[in-house]
Amino acid sequence: MLEYNTLVENAFMHPQFVLPNELDLETLKQSQAGARPHGVWFALYYDSETKKLYYKVYGSPYAIAAVENLARQVAHDNLRLGQALDVENLRQQLDMPYPYMNVLIILEDAWLGLSEK
Secondary structure, eight states: OOOOOHHHHHHHHSOSOBOOTTSOGGGSEEEEEEEGGGTEEEEEEEETTTTEEEEEEESOHHHHHHHHHHHHHHHTTSSOTTSOOOHHHHHHHHTOOGGGHHHHHHHHHHHHHHHTO
């Protein structure tokens, strides 16, 4: 059984940026990557008015923690749309084993997809 660090546990137990039902999806930039049958899927929604990133996710606690951490970085203005996502730094922060690196690569694909729209 995997043991998770406090950053992963906090993001998993106290997510702040899961997509709320009341948001109008037509006003948000959207991007998806991954596939549920492959074990990880991200849907990202960027609200340019509030400069917040919301998400839906399917996958391991690492996937949830990674996308929640990304959304928190955007909310705190530490990362802006169009900026590169430092996946190795995020992997280290989450203490994510290398076999889970595909989670971050898929998240990066979804993140880059927002910049292209």
